[in-house]
Amino acid sequence: MMSLRFVFCLLISIPIHTYSSEELNERAGGNANEGQVKSAACQGCHGPDGNSVSPDWPNLASQNANYLSRQIRDFQSGARQDPSMQSIVIGLVEQDIMDIAAYFATQKVKVDATSNSAAGKKLYRGGNRYTHLPACAGCHGPSGAGNGPGVIPSLVGQKPGYVIKTLRDFKTGTRSNDRNQIMQDIAAKMTEKEMEAVAQFLAGMGAEAPDTDE
Ligand code: HEC
Numbered sequence: 001m002m003s004l005r006f007v008f009c010l011l012i013s014i015p016i017h018t019y020s021s022e023e024l025n026e027r028a029g030g031n032a033n034e035g036q037v038k039s040a041a042c043q044g045c046h047g048p049d050g051n052s053v054s055p056d057w058p059n060l061a062s063q064n065a066n067y068l069s070r071q072i073r074d075f076q077s078g079a080r081q082d083p084s085m086q087s088i089v090i091g092l093v094e095q096d097i098m099d100i101a102a103y104f105a106t107q108k109v110k111v112d113a114t115s116n117s118a119a120g121k122k123l124y125r126g127g128n129r130y131t132h133l134p135a136c137a138g139c140h141g142p143s144g145a146g147n148g149p150g151v152i153p154s155l156v157g158q159k160p161g162y163v164i165k166t167l168r169d170f171k172t173g174t175r176s177n178d179r180n181q182i183m184q185d186i187a188a189k190m191t192e193k194e195m196e197a198v199a200q201f202l203a204g205m206g207a208e209a210p211d212t213d214e
């Protein structure tokens with residue numbers, strides 16, 4: 001009974017604040033304060049604020065909670081394979097997952113202003129018409145923020161070593177938990193050079209000099 005009343009209080013307290021619909025969506029199931037405590041074991045690699053400590057490990061900061069919780073569940077079930085991640089998340093129950101996802105989603109990703117690539121930017125916005133590679137912006141958004149309700153990940157400021165690795169994993173089918181093989185089909189059309197260029201662009205996305213055509 002206590003916990004039900006607590007949940008009820010949380011529900012009625014939400015409309016008092018002016019959250020965006022996406023924030024509401026993320027806050028609905030998870031408690032970010034609880035998540036900060038529960039994510040202690042994650043912070044050694046993903047950083048205390050979700051900005052990871054290695055270029056090869058993904059940032060979780062600013063990532064939408066729906067995407068984060070889905071990936072954690074996929075590591076648990078083995079739908080997404082990674083030897084270290086599976087053993088780390090295996091003991092989390094549903095409420096832990098939602099709290100941890102809510103915590104990292106509300107942290108701010110740090111963009112590396114020194115990283116840029118004109119070729120990567122072109123690819124991100126326009127794809128490659130010779131190889132029928134679609135524009136990344138079509139799904140991940142013009143600003144790279146992704147889409148929470150659509151479970152499309154944010155790519156802004158993502159670590160370049162990780163982006164290249166995960167695109168290679170999609171290409172070889174090592175990572176195959178994407179719905180309808182969306183990213184496997186896309187990565188299959190990408191060259192190593194294109195993966196590297198887009199990774200460099202994403203790492204610094206938003207910090208580059210503004211375009212005059214925007
Ligand atoms: C030993 C370092 C380490 C620890 C500790 C760790 N992770 Fe990870 N995590 C990784 C690596 C490396 C990957 C990338 C796996 C891959 O290449 O597919 C990853 C991937 C993820 C992803 C997918 C990110 C994305 O953009 O798709 C999520 C979500 C995640 N970790 C959550 C957690 C949570 C929650 C915890 C704590 C309970 C945690 N991690 C602890 C190293 C770690």
Ligand code: HEC
Nearest residue numbers: 134135136138139152153163166177178179182183186198
């Ligand atoms: C048709 C929609 C669509 C297009 C176009 C698209 N993506 Fe994706 N992308 C997705 C979805 C959906 C996911 C999440 C897959 C999952 O659930 O595992 C994703 C995941 C990713 C990830 C993994 C993010 C992470 O944190 O692990 C990367 C990297 C990525 N996309 C890069 C790209 C690049 C680069 C392009 C352009 C060349 C692109 N995407 C075009 C829909 C798309």
